[in-house]
Amino acid sequence: MEWYLKVLQNYANFNGRARRKEYWMFQLFNSIIIIALYFLGLVVSGIFIGLYVLYALAILIPSLAVTVRRLHDIGKSGWWYFICLVPIIGGIWLLILTCTEGTRGSNAYGLDPKDSQMQMY
Numbered sequence: 001m002e003w004y005l006k007v008l009q010n011y012a013n014f015n016g017r018a019r020r021k022e023y024w025m026f027q028l029f030n031s032i033i034i035i036a037l038y039f040l041g042l043v044v045s046g047i048f049i050g051l052y053v054l055y056a057l058a059i060l061i062p063s064l065a066v067t068v069r070r071l072h073d074i075g076k077s078g079w080w081y082f083i084c085l086v087p088i089i090g091g092i093w094l095l096i097l098t099c100t101e102g103t104r105g106s107n108a109y110g111l112d113p114k115d116s117q118m119q120m121y
Contacts, residue, residue, distance in 0.1 A: 004029040018069035072109035073102035
């Protein structure tokens with residue numbers, strides 16, 4: 001949950017780099033919340049459908065921002081996000097990119113987040 005909250009604190013920060021752990025933990029908690037709201041909307045109806053839509057809209061920018069920072073971590077521009085618009089292959093390629101280990105050391109987008117984490121402790 002700590003990683004999910006960290007992404008929300010960087011609401012629209014498209015600068016810097018995001019580790020795989022930060023990206024995937026955010027995606028995990030985001031998916032759990034989306035699925036829970038969706039099923040509550042199906043069962044209870046009414047207000048939970050509205051909450052589902054509001055949550056999906058509110059989380060759109062942070063989700064895009066963490067994906068761009070994840071791409072920065074592997075040395076790719078945030079514009080690579082649009083590879084997902086290519087039917088079938090694009091989504092698979094974006095998945096592969098987000099699973100790839102980040103560049104060791106500094107790159108054009110900032111310091112290595114793993115090194116930054118180690119310096120904090």
